[in-house]
Amino acid sequence: MATSQVEGLTPEQLAFFNENGYLLIPDALSQDTVKQLLKDTDSMLDNFSLDDHPMTKFSTGGDDGKDHVGDAYFLESGDKVRYFFEEDAFDTSGKLTKPKNRAINKIGHYLHELSPSFRSISLSDRNAAIARSLGFQDPRVLQSMVICKQPEIGGAVPPHQDSTFLYTDPPTAVGYWYALEDATAENGCLSFAAGSQRRAPIRKRFVRTGKKGEEGTGFIDNEGPQFPQSHPGSNGDTKEEDEVYTMGEVKAGTLVLIHGNILHKSEKNVSGKSRFIYTFHVIDGAEKYDERNWLQPPTQGFSKLYS
Ligand SMILES: O=C(O)CCC(=O)C(=O)O
Numbered sequence: 001m002a003t004s005q006v007e008g009l010t011p012e013q014l015a016f017f018n019e020n021g022y023l024l025i026p027d028a029l030s031q032d033t034v035k036q037l038l039k040d041t042d043s044m045l046d047n048f049s050l051d052d053h054p055m056t057k058f059s060t061g062g063d064d065g066k067d068h069v070g071d072a073y074f075l076e077s078g079d080k081v082r083y084f085f086e087e088d089a090f091d092t093s094g095k096l097t098k099p100k101n102r103a104i105n106k107i108g109h110y111l112h113e114l115s116p117s118f119r120s121i122s123l124s125d126r127n128a129a130i131a132r133s134l135g136f137q138d139p140r141v142l143q144s145m146v147i148c149k150q151p152e153i154g155g156a157v158p159p160h161q162d163s164t165f166l167y168t169d170p171p172t173a174v175g176y177w178y179a180l181e182d183a184t185a186e187n188g189c190l191s192f193a194a195g196s197q198r199r200a201p202i203r204k205r206f207v208r209t210g211k212k213g214e215e216g217t218g219f220i221d222n223e224g225p226q227f228p229q230s231h232p233g234s235n236g237d238t239k240e241e242d243e244v245y246t247m248g249e250v251k252a253g254t255l256v257l258i259h260g261n262i263l264h265k266s267e268k269n270v271s272g273k274s275r276f277i278y279t280f281h282v283i284d285g286a287e288k289y290d291e292r293n294w295l296q297p298p299t300q301g302f303s304k305l306y307s
């Protein structure tokens with residue numbers, strides 16, 4: 001069998017990730033690649049149509065059961081390129097207060113197959129090698145998105161763990177997060193409760209609710225395993241509010257790896273600068289992907305991250 005020339009993580013990087021639950025890898029993308037990805041993002045934002053758009057906002061707050069068209073637009077986006085608005089992009093009468101390219105919070109969730117430039121940075125030999133060094137047996141890519149965090153109205157992302165959203169039994173999710181612009185304290189960079197992936201169980205899950213044709217989303221208690229097999233974790237006696245968050249300020253081109261159990265968040269962007277990033281997740285196809293997860297596999301299965 002041919003072995004790949006591309007290296008995964010160094011032992012030092014792996015040790016940092018295991019200890020802290022995240023890892024910053026500067027210059028993972030060249031500045032030319034970053035420019036191309038931003039250009040493609042701008043063209044998606046300029047060209048999507050408002051005429052047939054249900055004006056769905058992005059929120060993982062669960063579902064009030066009132067917006068089935070918006071829910072369907074979200075729930076069917078796993079193999080499409082769709083556009084979700086910033087919560088604060090509308091006035092009280094529901095009219096957009098910004099031009100559409102400055103009103104979108106995120107574009108998702110199948111850029112890793114449908115956009116050639118995003119596909120090529122996602123399903124790469126380098127990312128396959130990283131996944132292999134993290135211990136994945138059958139790494140699969142899902143839930144890709146550009147998060148814009150627009151100037152002045154960029155929404156906050158409250159503290160969460162990614163395995164809440166993409167649950168496997170046991171948990172295996174890891175986020176790959178690329179800064180396409182400098183992410184700073186000013187424009188709402190990520191921050192991490194370092195080491196919390198070793199203490200914080202996956203206590204809840206974000207799932208599809210309701211019967212066919214009337215589906216929404218909501219949270220349920222997790223009754224399955226709470227930690228990956230490789231990190232058995234604590235007895236679950238953790239207090240989210242006691243966590244201390246470390247800022248992850250990064251330059252454009254940096255790749256950030258995010259453990260599925262680590263608590264992380266980002267603040268609102270009230271600055272004049274956008275904070276465009278691209279992210280996708282990897283789960284291990286060797287473990288059971290939960291059929292209640294909001295995102296279900298396309299007919300051809302989740303994309304293989306193999307070299
Ligand atoms: O980019 C952000 O602000 C949040 C992203 C995030 O939570 C993730 O990619 O898992």
Ligand SMILES: [Fe+2]
Nearest residue numbers: 160161162264
């Ligand atoms: Fe996250």
